Amino acid sequence: xxxxxxDMDDVLADASARFAEYATERxxxxxxxxxxxxxxxxxxxxxxxxxxxxWVHEPGFFRGMQVMPDAQDVVRRLMEQYEVFIVSAAIxxxxxxxxxxxxxxEHFAFIDWRYIVLCGHKWMIDADYLIDDHEKNLATFRGTxxxxxxxxxxxxxxxxxxxxxxxxxxxxxxxxxxx
Amino acid sequence: xxxxxxDMDDVLADASARFAEYATERxxxxxxxxxxxxxxxxxxxxxxxxxxxxWVHEPGFFRGMQVMPDAQDVVRRLMEQYEVFIVSAAIxxxxxxxxxxxxxxEHFAFIDWRYIVLCGHKWMIDADYLIDDHEKNLATFRGTxxxxxxxxxxxxxxxxxxxxxxxxxxxxxxxxxxx
Numbered sequence: 001x002x003x004x005x006x007d008m009d010d011v012l013a014d015a016s017a018r019f020a021e022y023a024t025e026r027x028x029x030x031x032x033x034x035x036x037x038x039x040x041x042x043x044x045x046x047x048x049x050x051x052x053x054x055w056v057h058e059p060g061f062f063r064g065m066q067v068m069p070d071a072q073d074v075v076r077r078l079m080e081q082y083e084v085f086i087v088s089a090a091i092x093x094x095x096x097x098x099x100x101x102x103x104x105x106e107h108f109a110f111i112d113w114r115y116i117v118l119c120g121h122k123w124m125i126d127a128d129y130l131i132d133d134h135e136k137n138l139a140t141f142r143g144t145x146x147x148x149x150x151x152x153x154x155x156x157x158x159x160x161x162x163x164x165x166x167x168x169x170x171x172x173x174x175x176x177x178x179x
Numbered sequence: 180x181x182x183x184x185x186d187m188d189d190v191l192a193d194a195s196a197r198f199a200e201y202a203t204e205r206x207x208x209x210x211x212x213x214x215x216x217x218x219x220x221x222x223x224x225x226x227x228x229x230x231x232x233x234w235v236h237e238p239g240f241f242r243g244m245q246v247m248p249d250a251q252d253v254v255r256r257l258m259e260q261y262e263v264f265i266v267s268a269a270i271x272x273x274x275x276x277x278x279x280x281x282x283x284x285e286h287f288a289f290i291d292w293r294y295i296v297l298c299g300h301k302w303m304i305d306a307d308y309l310i311d312d313h314e315k316n317l318a319t320f321r322g323t324x325x326x327x328x329x330x331x332x333x334x335x336x337x338x339x340x341x342x343x344x345x346x347x348x349x350x351x352x353x354x355x356x357x358x
Contacts, residue, residue, distance in 0.1 A: 091292040091295045092293075094277040097273070097277055097280070098276055114270070119298075
């Protein structure tokens, strides 16, 4: 059985929408997630990077994210054909760790805790596919990297890009015979 | 550079001593860690498994563990010759996650957060060595498994056993030319 690693922020969970929500509510800016482009998206909408960092360390930031459209349905079906691990580079944010486990327990209750990995680097995990929004993770992965479209990675090239979980479905479940 | 995975409980951190401490303080039993043998060690000293489980979920249980003798010195020196990851099956205990990261930051400050992995299974991590006290992790590891001696694994055979961090030093650092 082939193994897939799936990232959390901006892949399963709508991190960009959460940033836009905080920017709108806290800073009085009408910011949509589409505006959060590039590594310096905070500066481009005139928010200091330290402010964004403080949000990320705030209790509830990760816990309150929305699930990406179709993620639950497609992940559940991937698990019928693949060994699926959820792999999030979360150690940098110790307050996020419990929130991420609780978030998965709420929204992806069908994923056993043994298939959750909270880490920093991802290159030491052996798998066939990695679905991730960050080049640093995709570039060092030895399997097939799949770039999940996010506002901050619009200029990144050289990777198979999926725009949605429907795209993941087409790419990884298209050999499935309909029942 | 070869890669080593190092477990936390009963390898870097003296989990058995922590259980003995709780049994002594909470249950009024003069329990030494050497008594905690086998998978049913709790029953053998007349403590209900649910009581032990409640300790593990209690804030501070992981944070207050003692460092294993010589672990700091040997891990620091291993890091000069190997890529070292700390890999703990901690997701089952969401309250332990932050405590484990904080514990490492205090006692192993020289380990970058990117080399910490909190997970369930360990078989998907690609490495040359795994130092662990549990057969379930060693048996599914594809590199060279190294059994770290613990009260609960005394009857386990079939693995290279190290009794201490001095033994790890002899096994993995003995090719080092003294300077």
